[in-house]
Amino acid sequence: MSKRLFVGGLPWAVDDHALQDHFAGFGEVVSATVIRDRETQRSRGFGFVEFASDAEAAKAVDDLDGTEMEGRQITVSIAKSPGV
């Protein structure tokens, strides 16, 4: 099952909470993580969101991919490394 989404193009200001909150309206977000630098801990501008079901994940991809978040266009797609 592919429930994890790759989210790119995020503004620098976005954090885990903002990411989860943005996807929460499409289904149950199991986890939302913004990848940040190991040393400076600044946002790398992309992250991962895991939904409770693949249907919700697919819905979020269909509705949010190519749209804007906080004024910046974001990329939403099924992530690699499937959760199976």
Added chain:
DNA sequence: GTTGAGCGTT
């Protein structure tokens, strides 16, 4: 105090 394609961390 910056940057802008891609696929992390336990």
